[in-house]
Amino acid sequence: MRCVVLVVALALAACHHPPPDSPSHLPPSIWPTAIDWAHPPAPEADPPARDRTIVDHSLPNGLRLVIVEEPRLPLISVATIHRAAGSREDGAQPGLAALTADLLDEGAGALDADTFARQVEAAGAHLDVDIATDYASLHATTLADHLDATLALVAAAIRQPHLYDRDLQRIRAIRIAELAAEDDRPRTVAALAFDRVVFGAHPYGHPAEGVAASVATIGAADCRAFWERAYGPATTTVIVVGGAPAAELERAVVTAFGDWAVLVPPLAPPPHVGPARAPVLAFLDRPGATEAAIVIGKQVELAGGDRLAADVANQVFGGGPGSRLDRRLREELGVTSGAASSFWRGQLGSTWSIVTSTSTSNAARTIGELRALIETARRIEPTPAELARARSLMLRGVSGVFETTAGTTRALERLVVQNRELTFDGYRERIEQITATAARAAIDDAWSQPSIVVVGDWQKLGPALAALGLPIQKL
DSSP, X not given: OHHHHHHHHHHHHHHHOOOTTSXXXXXXXXXXXXXXXXXXXXXXXXXXXXXXXXXXXXXTTSOEEEEXXXXXXXXXXXXXEETTOSGGGOTTSTTHHHHHHHHTTSOBTTBOHHHHHHHHHHTTOEEEEEEOSSOEEEEEEEEGGGHHHHHXXXXXXXXXXXXXXXXXXXXXXXHXXXXXXXXXXXXXXXXXXHHHHHHTTSGGGSOTTOOHHHHTTOOHXXXXXXHHHHOOGGXXXXXXXXXXXXXHHHHHHHHHHTTOOOOXXXXXXXXXXXXXXXXXXXXXXXXXXXXXXXXXXXEEOOOHHHHHHHHHHHHHHHSXXXXXXXXXXXXXXXXXXXXXXXXXXXXXXXXEEEEEEEEGGGHHHHHHHHHHHHHHHHHSOOOHHHHHHHHHHHHHHHHHHTTSHHHHHHHHHHHHHTTOOSOXXXXXXXXXXXOHXXXXXXXXXXXXXXXXXXXXXXXXXXXXXXXXXXXXXXX
């Protein structure tokens, strides 16, 4: 922003030709005599951490309540997390959990769909419903003055949804069209195929939104039956973050949810994902494709103490611009416009993967480079500069999350669904204590022998990919 202001000031000065003694005249001394483009300016100091008091307890009906006061803004964000309503609970009807979640705000209680939407708008609120593998959630942000009205709408959506067939028909048609459109996005196709390769028949292997063939058969009665067994206080957590005293926030939640007495049957023990599978090369043929989408990764299991060290190693490896992936593939070789690596952590299992795309002519070379980069990361420790940059980016990322009430709510949500302690105390100290040796060691075994998923033209890519020596699985 400071640079933009300076450019505007210079432009105005040039247009008006101020006299030499004008206060707006900019002397030549402001211009550097030389610019060293090889050495960018040093980043500003990492922002200081701010302490937060987290209230965490359960109401008499079993609902878990998490509250954080955030007095800087008159905004309040709410998240309701439903641990029995994720897509892994779909059973034989993949997509059922997602359709049920999508219907929650299509009218509730005494309000039809249009009236419900107008009431949300009148409360100055923004409301979203999300579906994930392990849970469903509803998010709302509103002004502190409208907290009670907004929570009443949230509670109605969860406790008294209409789940009408006419609304389901419209939403189901939209979902089927969205699933069909995914076939035109090779990276999405490759990512979904990667889940099937890594998790097989386990519920984690199917997409949270379901598949078109299954979604087309789901009726309103199915959604109501799923809602009745998946939504209840004992499997729900409500997170509230905002600019009001904790006692006032709790009072509003108790008013909306305190008398909720629906008994949801306890969750059956979830199936274990099983050990990591042997590496394969999975291929989805797209004849005539000029690009190839690539996912490389595997199922990983990391002990609690290794998670943060592995995150640091991943930040060095593929955590965005300036990472090893970015420097090698984009800056040096120019074979892709972007590549990134990341962990996905579920309650029953986790994965680490790289996602990228490249031209068909560069696909085999890109895969070779990715495998070489992985092996280098497993053998060679990050440099001091890489480690310092990774720590700084991670600390800045966490600080940025807490700049809004919604960001704080999302951060707490991740801790809740991963069954982790609700605290951010000492995060900076733990990051700074991670050494290069610890970062490399954390991913040594986790990143070994990954599987490869490719979406592209087999006729052009087949011979080169076969030479990689992995068992080939046509999908």
